[in-house]
Amino acid sequence: MAAAHENPDQLVTSSDPEHPANLIPSLCAKFWTLGWVTGTGGGCSIRDDDLVYLAPSGVQKELMKPADIYVLSLKDQEPSLKQRTYLRSPPLYKPSQCTPLFLAAFTRRGAGCCIHTHSHWAVLVTLLLEAKGSSVFEINNIEQIKGFGKGMGKVGNLGYHDTLRIPVIENTPHEEDLTEYLEAAMEEYPDTYAVLVRRHGVYVWGDNVHKAKTQCESLDYLFQLAVEMHQLGLPWISSIAQIGPQR
Amino acid sequence: MAAAHENPDQLVTSSDPEHPANLIPSLCAKFWTLGWVTGTGGGCSIRDDDLVYLAPSGVQKELMKPADIYVLSLKDQEPSLKQRTYLRSPPLYKPSQCTPLFLAAFTRRGAGCCIHTHSHWAVLVTLLLEAKGSSVFEINNIEQIKGFGKGMGKVGNLGYHDTLRIPVIENTPHEEDLTEYLEAAMEEYPDTYAVLVRRHGVYVWGDNVHKAKTQCESLDYLFQLAVEMHQLGLPWISSIAQIGPQR
Amino acid sequence: MAAAHENPDQLVTSSDPEHPANLIPSLCAKFWTLGWVTGTGGGCSIRDDDLVYLAPSGVQKELMKPADIYVLSLKDQEPSLKQRTYLRSPPLYKPSQCTPLFLAAFTRRGAGCCIHTHSHWAVLVTLLLEAKGSSVFEINNIEQIKGFGKGMGKVGNLGYHDTLRIPVIENTPHEEDLTEYLEAAMEEYPDTYAVLVRRHGVYVWGDNVHKAKTQCESLDYLFQLAVEMHQLGLPWISSIAQIGPQR
Amino acid sequence: MAAAHENPDQLVTSSDPEHPANLIPSLCAKFWTLGWVTGTGGGCSIRDDDLVYLAPSGVQKELMKPADIYVLSLKDQEPSLKQRTYLRSPPLYKPSQCTPLFLAAFTRRGAGCCIHTHSHWAVLVTLLLEAKGSSVFEINNIEQIKGFGKGMGKVGNLGYHDTLRIPVIENTPHEEDLTEYLEAAMEEYPDTYAVLVRRHGVYVWGDNVHKAKTQCESLDYLFQLAVEMHQLGLPWISSIAQIGPQR
Numbered sequence: 004m005a006a007a008h009e010n011p012d013q014l015v016t017s018s019d020p021e022h023p024a025n026l027i028p029s030l031c032a033k034f035w036t037l038g039w040v041t042g043t044g045g046g047c048s049i050r051d052d053d054l055v056y057l058a059p060s061g062v063q064k065e066l067m068k069p070a071d072i073y074v075l076s077l078k079d080q081e082p083s084l085k086q087r088t089y090l091r092s093p094p095l096y097k098p099s100q101c102t103p104l105f106l107a108a109f110t111r112r113g114a115g116c117c118i119h120t121h122s123h124w125a126v127l128v129t130l131l132l133e134a135k136g137s138s139v140f141e142i143n144n145i146e147q148i149k150g151f152g153k154g155m156g157k158v159g160n161l162g163y164h165d166t167l168r169i170p171v172i173e174n175t176p177h178e179e180d181l182t183e184y185l186e187a188a189m190e191e192y193p194d195t196y197a198v199l200v201r202r203h204g205v206y207v208w209g210d211n212v213h214k215a216k217t218q219c220e221s222l223d224y225l226f227q228l229a230v231e232m233h234q235l236g237l238p239w240i241s242s243i244a245q246i247g248p249q250r
Numbered sequence: 251m252a253a254a255h256e257n258p259d260q261l262v263t264s265s266d267p268e269h270p271a272n273l274i275p276s277l278c279a280k281f282w283t284l285g286w287v288t289g290t291g292g293g294c295s296i297r298d299d300d301l302v303y304l305a306p307s308g309v310q311k312e313l314m315k316p317a318d319i320y321v322l323s324l325k326d327q328e329p330s331l332k333q334r335t336y337l338r339s340p341p342l343y344k345p346s347q348c349t350p351l352f353l354a355a356f357t358r359r360g361a362g363c364c365i366h367t368h369s370h371w372a373v374l375v376t377l378l379l380e381a382k383g384s385s386v387f388e389i390n391n392i393e394q395i396k397g398f399g400k401g402m403g404k405v406g407n408l409g410y411h412d413t414l415r416i417p418v419i420e421n422t423p424h425e426e427d428l429t430e431y432l433e434a435a436m437e438e439y440p441d442t443y444a445v446l447v448r449r450h451g452v453y454v455w456g457d458n459v460h461k462a463k464t465q466c467e468s469l470d471y472l473f474q475l476a477v478e479m480h481q482l483g484l485p486w487i488s489s490i491a492q493i494g495p496q497r
Numbered sequence: 498m499a500a501a502h503e504n505p506d507q508l509v510t511s512s513d514p515e516h517p518a519n520l521i522p523s524l525c526a527k528f529w530t531l532g533w534v535t536g537t538g539g540g541c542s543i544r545d546d547d548l549v550y551l552a553p554s555g556v557q558k559e560l561m562k563p564a565d566i567y568v569l570s571l572k573d574q575e576p577s578l579k580q581r582t583y584l585r586s587p588p589l590y591k592p593s594q595c596t597p598l599f600l601a602a603f604t605r606r607g608a609g610c611c612i613h614t615h616s617h618w619a620v621l622v623t624l625l626l627e628a629k630g631s632s633v634f635e636i637n638n639i640e641q642i643k644g645f646g647k648g649m650g651k652v653g654n655l656g657y658h659d660t661l662r663i664p665v666i667e668n669t670p671h672e673e674d675l676t677e678y679l680e681a682a683m684e685e686y687p688d689t690y691a692v693l694v695r696r697h698g699v700y701v702w703g704d705n706v707h708k709a710k711t712q713c714e715s716l717d718y719l720f721q722l723a724v725e726m727h728q729l730g731l732p733w734i735s736s737i738a739q740i741g742p743q744r
Numbered sequence: 745m746a747a748a749h750e751n752p753d754q755l756v757t758s759s760d761p762e763h764p765a766n767l768i769p770s771l772c773a774k775f776w777t778l779g780w781v782t783g784t785g786g787g788c789s790i791r792d793d794d795l796v797y798l799a800p801s802g803v804q805k806e807l808m809k810p811a812d813i814y815v816l817s818l819k820d821q822e823p824s825l826k827q828r829t830y831l832r833s834p835p836l837y838k839p840s841q842c843t844p845l846f847l848a849a850f851t852r853r854g855a856g857c858c859i860h861t862h863s864h865w866a867v868l869v870t871l872l873l874e875a876k877g878s879s880v881f882e883i884n885n886i887e888q889i890k891g892f893g894k895g896m897g898k899v900g901n902l903g904y905h906d907t908l909r910i911p912v913i914e915n916t917p918h919e920e921d922l923t924e925y926l927e928a929a930m931e932e933y934p935d936t937y938a939v940l941v942r943r944h945g946v947y948v949w950g951d952n953v954h955k956a957k958t959q960c961e962s963l964d965y966l967f968q969l970a971v972e973m974h975q976l977g978l979p980w981i982s983s984i985a986q987i988g989p990q991r
Contacts (some may be wrong), residue, residue: 042891043960063957121888123969130978146421147451148370150289163423163449174887176904176986181493202904202984203887216310221289228370233976235480238378243449246431318512394615397536410670410696463557466609468536475617482727485626492670493517640915640944644783657917657943690752698858710804722864728975733872737916737943 150221156193401441648688895935
């Protein structure tokens, strides 16, 4: 790391496609095709041990390059997290307002990757819940629910009959001001790997890139299904008798 | 095969793009873009004579590599099929819970390829059928129905006026426990090339990769059309007088 | 051409990407991504003077290769068009049942290219029209209508206020039996560049590849818009006062 | 520039992917995949200081090449803008009817890029507004609204609680005749970066390519969301109490 500190660009220079500085641009390009990071919205951050890799504010997410990536060290940060110092800052850019939200997933949940999307399906789910005065998305008895872990420190994934619960927080004019509400939702829902933001999108994290991506894809799938089910008059929660052996 | 047994990696090493170990990753990457294998869900298995090639559990389907593929020999398996032995197992992975379902298509129907998707359209069709207490999807008088064979051992494909019937089985908490219900549905619908799984997705097979892919694409097209027809108040079954010469 | 007759494979061998034997596979791959030729359905044929290039029956449209293409000479064909002779036939394949329908566009309209899609939007439009007992799709006052020519031998394209009319013919069990109905629709609608086939799809042609593709894309756009307008309770035909100078 | 005037093709020849003659084709290819420029509709123009780069009329937007690009000098144009002179004209093509609309964005707003789409979502929004006799699209309290600047010469972007207003002008039979109405809408809505055209599409511009693309993507996202909200019975305008600190 000493060498890296001397030349910060080395922190984002690697021929390994799995290096966070390469992965963030390739993941974001893929997310753009899914409609998750339209119009510079949304983003993705990866933590590698103590180092956090972050996309800058306001970039076209499908055009990002490794040289655009910010890097910070978690141990360098002030406890308040309001003022951040970076090991490496790209020229011309500003840090993303999502930064404290990504850091919350890393410091409070030990996540290795956090994805933020503006997916239509996420926004529509928050609007449908708003219309009935609810602040939690709940769905059960859909196979794709198995794509989620049971919760931090717990072994294994949710089962088919389990109810997936994703809290919704209200949006704020400044994205960084969401942090305290995101953290409160994490407190209230200690097992959740995602928080919806009303009229805005969703934050999804996981222990590593693989799990964060799997959970984000699974959740977007469920949000889409939930909107379609609503349009077809089908409820999100059902009581179905279990078939097959108990284990 | 002797050489392959001595070095199992040779079973998944080929420069031929049509080799099953190359085809499964390229097909799964294509299926990912169609929304069929989101969030590590779904999958694809190919049988080449006695050898069966299988994707592992829990991998990102669009990122799979030939080295990730399991290989087993059908003749090596115990009749019960509960305990399986593999000619080649990739390091770090676990076998897919879909394995016994793929094997059912290979051993009971002589299929050469079986595809499992979590397609939204398949799931929505099972939900619409559930709402009216039905366990079979039926549609007729749509050209794309011609994309299906008449049934195992029968010559030719379904006609435009024929009714395509796809049975629906109830989902189980553990995917491998679906096997007995899938096999029962195969018994009850001896001509079917596909079985829907309630709130889960669909299994589609064919005599070879080409036919399995054609049937899976055609079926997904019909599921999408069926959901759209339902939204527009149009019935899936109609009686239309035949036009043109009889043959 | 003499050399070509001596070695038919030369008819489909060219390094020019605009050669019909190269264009048909590249167009069909693009159409597959649009959902127009799912499950081996649909297709595309190009006429170059007297030579007609055709895809075979039952191929995966996004995987087609130049070597898969049939070639025939229009002047070689019997007037009845029931028995066709080919200058070049690919091994292993059968001619497409769409062949006489493509030939109708070439011989009766002088088209240079004809595209057949199984697009959902086309099928849904025919179903919506069926429900109100109609056999003609009509829409006006949509900008994209300008994507269509006024008709064979007429100069220029339709205007914004013009009504685009596309006849619908009933489907037949055997695709080749559609030919007489397609030809009758061409007679009845001498200006049309497309014919819808109930519960099946659409045939669209143009003076050349560019115009056929433009008209097919524009029509699919209008079919999608029409279905969406129907879902929103908006009529396809409206009377809007003209704004701006007359010309 | 002297050299360029002597050989106009130099105006569109560059190895820099950010050169307007390279950017317009690559952007249009991307827009085609989004359904914005189907069937040769829509387009994109870039201004570099005094030079304006324009796509020709009636080309397949995803197949465009740098050699297809028109170039004109703003200072060479007659004040009336009816008769235009080009520094460089591609052979075989005609100038686009969109030209005076693009020029309006460049001369009246100092835009660096203007995008015109035929997006379904834009057209459907104009139809929904027509049904209630409205000529302005309004939406608030959606995060993606932050993708828009406050207006020409103003610092910063709209906030979450701000109402985005996009005027709608009526369509004309000849696209160039839209110019006076577009200019009138610019006068009436001095802060807008976009104008909807009824039953046609939308024009969106920005200070540079990055901002025009961001605003066009954000707007299309909002149009899609608005149509989906309408289908779900959710209003586009809401009054939500502000959360978080004022600034």
